[in-house]
Amino acid sequence: MSKLENTLPPAAMPAPAKRFSRLRRLGKALIYAVPALALLSVLGNWLWMLSGSNRWELQSDADGVQVYTMKTPGSSALRVRGIATMKQFSLSNHIAPFLDESIQNNCAEWVQGCLGYRIVQPWDPRSGSIVTLWSVELFPPFTPREMLLLGQLRQDSATGVVTLENIAAPNKLPPNDNRVRLEHMHNVFRYTPQQDGAVKVEVLYDMDMGGGFPQWAQNLMAPMVVRQMLTKDIPRQLNQEKYRKARFGFLADPTLAKH
The missing domain is CATH 1.20.5 (Single alpha-helices involved in coiled-coils or other helix-helix interfaces)
Structure with missing residues (x-):
């Protein structure tokens, strides 16, 4: 020792x-x-x-934007609703991006992490529908997502309110082995023309990322996504000249006289 x-x-x-x-x-x-x-x-x-009250509950009210959430018993996902009134854009301005084929060349400017966007079935003015396919990258270790969407546009002839629905249509194309295709998505944009030329914009966010993506993370992010959409993303995109000049024969737009 x-x-x-x-x-x-x-x-x-x-x-x-x-x-x-x-x-x-x-x-x-x-x-x-x-x-x-x-x-x-x-x-x-x-x-x-x-849990859940099955009622819309106000989560935030700032900068002219109200964000509500709804929790329905039996569902793990929060639905999110955002409302804003935009005076600087006409009804036609708001609808223009929905029919813009050039987004296929620069989809990342519209959706963060966008890997690709293509029009599967072109716009049909008779049915007011279009089918599009979005591919979006997620953070590791999650596989990129595909959103195969049926877009449906309609206008109430009495009120002038325009409703745009994006509904998941996962079976319209064969599956892609390198992507997780969303099974549930029903996002709604409602545009209500105001007498002073403004447009009340209402966004309903209702989707499931699927593929093992944690629901708590989506519930946490969804209200922030909707708020940013209404405060930053939509105004930034609609300021482009091509959208400012947009006019459509199928759309009755009482707000154009004010812009």
Whole structure:
């Protein structure tokens, strides 16, 4: 035995047995803790599924934009509704991007992380419909998403209100092995012309990212996505000259006289 070892007090000497005992206790604790956490997670998810008032509840009201959320019992997803009144754009300005084929060349300017966009079935003015395919990149480790959408546009002849619905139509094309195609999406844009030439814009966000994407993350992000859409994204895009000059024969636009 070395002189140094001889000088160490008994308490400072290694204690393998004590260390092993502590590790064994830690292992036992983990054996009980992991199932307990899993059970709490399942219980929390079950309680969340059962919760909800099935009513729109105001989450934020700032910069002229109101954002509401609705939780329906039996659903894990929040639905989000955003409302803003935009005085600087006519009804025609708002509709123009829906029919803009050039977005196929620069879809990332419209949707963050967009990998591709193409028109599957061109705009049909008789049915007021169009079918489009979007591919969007997500952060790792999630696979990119595909949104195969039936777009439906209609105008109420009495009120002038225009409603644009984007509805998931996943079976209109064969699946792509390198993408997760959304099974549920029903986003609605409603445009109500005002007497002073403004347009009240209402956005209803209702979608499921699928493919194991955590629902809590989507619920957290969705209200922020809707708010940014109304405060920044839509005004920035509609300021382009090609949208400012847009006119459509099928659309009755009482707001044009004010712009």
